[in-house]
Amino acid sequence: MTEPLPEGCKPKRRQWPRFSLQTLTLFVVFVVCCAATVSQMGPKRIKANAEAAVFSPDGTLISTSGYEPSLIDAETGRTIRHLQTAYYVLDLLILPDNIGVVGTCAGGSVCVWDAATGRERARLTGHDGYVLAVAVSHDGRLIATSGEDTTLRLWDADSCKPLRSLSTAPLRLCALSFSPDGKHIAASSQESHLIHLFGLPDLSVANQLDAGFSRGRPCFSADGTVLSVLHPDQGSRVGLVQFVLPSRSVRTLDLFEHKGDARCSSVVSTDATEVWTVCEDNTAYLFSVSDGRCVLKEGSPEPFYRTGLPWRRRGDVSRDGQRMLFVHPDGTVSIWSRSQLLSGSSPFHLPAFWLGLLLLLAVSASVWRDAKTLSSRSAVVPGSELE
Numbered sequence: 001m002t003e004p005l006p007e008g009c010k011p012k013r014r015q016w017p018r019f020s021l022q023t024l025t026l027f028v029v030f031v032v033c034c035a036a037t038v039s040q041m042g043p044k045r046i047k048a049n050a051e052a053a054v055f056s057p058d059g060t061l062i063s064t065s066g067y068e069p070s071l072i073d074a075e076t077g078r079t080i081r082h083l084q085t086a087y088y089v090l091d092l093l094i095l096p097d098n099i100g101v102v103g104t105c106a107g108g109s110v111c112v113w114d115a116a117t118g119r120e121r122a123r124l125t126g127h128d129g130y131v132l133a134v135a136v137s138h139d140g141r142l143i144a145t146s147g148e149d150t151t152l153r154l155w156d157a158d159s160c161k162p163l164r165s166l167s168t169a170p171l172r173l174c175a176l177s178f179s180p181d182g183k184h185i186a187a188s189s190q191e192s193h194l195i196h197l198f199g200l201p202d203l204s205v206a207n208q209l210d211a212g213f214s215r216g217r218p219c220f221s222a223d224g225t226v227l228s229v230l231h232p233d234q235g236s237r238v239g240l241v242q243f244v245l246p247s248r249s250v251r252t253l254d255l256f257e258h259k260g261d262a263r264c265s266s267v268v269s270t271d272a273t274e275v276w277t278v279c280e281d282n283t284a285y286l287f288s289v290s291d292g293r294c295v296l297k298e299g300s301p302e303p304f305y306r307t308g309l310p311w312r313r314r315g316d317v318s319r320d321g322q323r324m325l326f327v328h329p330d331g332t333v334s335i336w337s338r339s340q341l342l343s344g345s346s347p348f349h350l351p352a353f354w355l356g357l358l359l360l361l362a363v364s365a366s367v368w369r370d371a372k373t374l375s376s377r378s379a380v381v382p383g384s385e386l387e
Contacts (some may be wrong), residue, residue: 096140122160135176145171
């Protein structure tokens with residue numbers, strides 16, 4: 001039996017450690033830094049019902065096409081605006097300075113929206129049947145379109161009026177790309193293995209380059225000296241053909257690192273020295289164009305979009321070459337940072353990691369100081385066992 005306590009004495013209560021406001025504040029900031037470190041170690045995921053996605057010229061916005069065409073903030077992932085349309089949008093591009101958006105619609109027309117309001121500003125009509133491709137010049141003054149009617153059309157981006165039209169029969173051009181200097185349009189077709197170069201502004205046939213295959217989207221390097229064409233093979237590789245302009249010398253490259261089917265999204269860096277590609281084995285690859293060496297493999301917990309249409313914009317690279325985006329089967333968009341991928345899964349390159357480490361040391365020192373203060377008070381105050 002326990003002896004009864006003397007009269008007037010209360011039983012001893014358990015004393016919980018009393019942390020100072022400084023310790024609690026440091027601990028909260030430490031938790032925030034840990035969460036930031038974890039979030040920055042993987043690709044940024046943006047929830048969107050996207051079929052295809054493209055960066056804006058300045059890299060601040062992302063346009064997503066599909067049943068719900070939208071403009072998304074590339075930094076925060078927040079949907080800024082939905083575009084008003086009753087059509088399914090096949091392809092969507094943002095004009096320079098983010099002043100407008102142009103896209104191909106399933107109804108066979110090309111629509112131009114006001115980026116500030118999301119309302120349709122004009123409609124480019126003239127194609128007979130579906131519009132297969134659309135491109136915008138780097139200065140934002142011209143829009144090029146091609147369709148199933150085997151015509152290539154040039155439009156004024158400001159007035160939305162037609163400027164030129166050229167018959168490409170029997171070829172249906174499925175991908176278009178303006179050169180950075182605005183003097184040429186590169187196009188690939190479904191029926192030919194040639195890459196066609198058209199001169200501007202009269203759409204004259206300037207050249208034909210043998211790419212060795214008919215499928216793929218041509219893209220110019222930032223300085224316009226290299227024209228690259230990627231082709232996903234039916235097997236386990238991605239082929240790359242590069243034309244060095246104006247000499248037209250050809251460089252070919254086969255990428256053999258893929259496991260399984262390689263029909264998926266691939267993009268070429270803006271300086272034409274690297275190829276980023278993602279495949280159905282849920283892995284992102286970085287290849288060096290100079291020797292075909294696989295520089296990096298980075299796994300993803302989610303599958304990427306696999307498509308048999310290589311000219312669809314399932315992936316894109318920002319003009320500064322530092323960010324890539326790819327579309328997933330559920331419509332979400334993942335943004336990959338080049339510096340992040342090159343550093344692998346290590347958190348040592350993240351400022352939040354080092355800040356969190358310093359805060360951990362600060363929290364430990366503050367807890368030790370609080371405990372020491374509490375113990376010293378208990379030793380000084382007489383009868384601290386009793387309340």
